[in-house]
Amino acid sequence: KLWKKVRSFSPENFLDEYGNFLGNDAFVPYGVGPRICLGNQLADLELKVFMFEIIRKFKIVADEPVDLDKKVQKITCAPKPYKYRLIVR
Secondary structure, three states: OOOOOOOOOOHHHHEOOOOOEOOOOOOOOOOOHHHOOOOHHHHHHHHHHHHHHHHHHEEEEEOOOOOHHHOOOOOOOOOOOOOEEEEEO
């Protein structure tokens, strides 16, 4: 009763008749609620420690100027590759 097509993935389940996103209380993405990964907080902490260690031990230098204000990244867009050099402090 909550979905139009229940046996297959159908984008229409998430859209109204005009193609606008329609919220549905029956949809709960993975990683929310009782099915959240138990190691999620530990993984986030480890990533932060890893990044802080890189920043502490190396000076990061870009080969060309990087203007992040003009770049819009969306889910389906691949990020532009940037070249950096890591110089030991």
